[in-house]
Amino acid sequence: MPGLLRGVARTAVVAGTATAVSNRVSRRQAGRWAQQDYAQQEQYARQEQYAQQAPPPAAPPPATTDDDMSRKIDQLKQLGDLKAQGVLTDEEFAEQKRRLLG
Numbered sequence: 001m002p003g004l005l006r007g008v009a010r011t012a013v014v015a016g017t018a019t020a021v022s023n024r025v026s027r028r029q030a031g032r033w034a035q036q037d038y039a040q041q042e043q044y045a046r047q048e049q050y051a052q053q054a055p056p057p058a059a060p061p062p063a064t065t066d067d068d069m070s071r072k073i074d075q076l077k078q079l080g081d082l083k084a085q086g087v088l089t090d091e092e093f094a095e096q097k098r099r100l101l102g
Contacts (some may be wrong), residue, residue: 075100 076097083093 072100 079088079093079096080089
């Protein structure tokens with residue numbers, strides 16, 4: 001009977017140790033998951049904050065050079081000639097002029 005009692009005691013010790021180790025592993029894994037969730041929530045919050053920020057201001061229009069200006073003047077002259085010839089109506093001329101000058 002002492003051998004049987006010793007076997008039962010040994011089994012109880014092994015089972016208790018296994019339970020303690022299993023609980024510790026579970027708690028540690030739960031802590032890791034909580035850290036990952038927290039990190040993901042922080043990242044999501046930063047993305048939301050970034051998305052709500054005002055967009056950057058629009059770039060200023062490029063400066064016109066002398067070549068650009070002379071090209072536009074030539075095109076305006078051509079439009080004026082077409083209007084004088086009756087090819088363009090007043091509305092068409094005004095629309096083309098507006099597109100050309102921006």
